[in-house]
Amino acid sequence: MQQRRPTSLHVCVLGAGIVGLATAWQLVQDGHSVTVVDSAQAGTGASAANGAQLSYAYVQPLADPGIWSQLPKLLLARDSPLKLRPQMDPQQWAWGLRFMAACRASVSAGTTASLLALAAESRAGFDHLLAREDIDCDFSTTGKLVLYPDAASFAGARRQLALQRSLGSVQHALSPAEAVAVEPALAGYAAQMAGAIHTPDECAADCFKVCRELQRLLQARGVRFVFDTPVTRLVRRSGRIDSVETPAGPIEADAFVVALGAGSQQLARPLGLHVPVVPLKGYSITLPATAAAPRVSVTDVARKVVFARLGERLRVAGMAELVGHDRRIDPERIRSLLGSVREVFGEIAPATGVQPWAGLRPATPTGLPVLGRLRGSPVNLFFNTGHGALGFTLAFGSARRVARELGASLRPAAAALAACSA
């Protein structure tokens, strides 16, 4: 049974991805009782097989002035990591216009500063969990190398490094030879890079395993999980949400947190709320790691592919497709990821045991997540969504922020009610 303080609330968290579960964890730490609802099982959405990088110091948003010079190649190349399927959806077009506006240098720099602050809070939150609990998730702190193919992109990266350093990040610009000294598995690729940015204390972990461990810890603390149950409607009465509708019947609570990833917008729309989140599809493969596989996380900017070591496995992820909610796995994309492994690290991929995956990043135009109450939203409805390519990295920080806002706005009323009935 969950212990409830007089001022504690019953909070219903919608979504059992890394963001919803981290939120549930924080709410339990704050003394609330929690129910988590998901249309599937814990960690089976975008959190299932993502790039695995905890990218605390390297948060450059996709909406960046550098995107314009890359766009012709990204749109025209046959094997481009970017794919757009424009739809007759005004929300998608509005998102595109806001994305273009967010690419201005001043907006992008402001976004970077906000993301770095949130990432630092998230690192503190996840480190606290790892220090207190026995979490089996292939966690490592082996650092990260971001590889740049030419002088122009490396010069841009050094400018971003200067900005991130001024905001507290510890990072170094390396020559190709220095990058190979940090990760010898890159020896055959040195001629293809102009340089690399090294962040020595960056981490990696298996996001799915973290989700399953959080589920275990939360269940042990009495949190109720309602799985395989889609939420079909938020029911508003007198300026509040009093329940959510599901095929298994309504679920009532004092407060609700929407952490539905790429599914967040559909549920908010009937309330007249606009959540600027679109699904940005990506792919990954997970392979058994041979002795020659890298130990340091690597991001290859030329191919827009990330590599992370997870114990005895290597995770490789990439691609960004604006194609709606289609989660089908295109075999061509899997071949392309395997090709990237070969080009960057040589013949390290085994012939069998490759696990393909596709998932939908919940992407906002700026890259900043949607946290807390929205303008015009019911008093007890909070959002924690839109983390794009950084949801694993930011989950514990945004959980703290949303739980703080929820407690600050609803606890005084709960305390007054408890005092009246005492």
Ligand SMILES: Cc1cc2nc3c(=O)[nH]c(=O)nc-3n(C[C@H](O)[C@H](O)[C@H](O)COP(=O)(O)OP(=O)(O)OC[C@H]3O[C@@H](n4cnc5c(N)ncnc54)[C@H](O)[C@@H]3O)c2cc1C
């Ligand atoms: C290819 C790829 C690589 C990535 N690499 C990284 C990385 O290296 N580092 C990083 O930090 N991030 C990375 N990300 C981003 C990260 O995976 C996401 O931002 C994060 O998983 C989002 O978590 P979430 O909990 O918001 O969404 P999800 O994990 O998608 O969870 C949402 C949950 O809501 C449920 N749901 C949806 N609609 C409903 C409904 N109506 N009713 C009930 N339940 C519903 C779903 O079943 C799902 O379980 C990557 C993403 C992709 C696709």
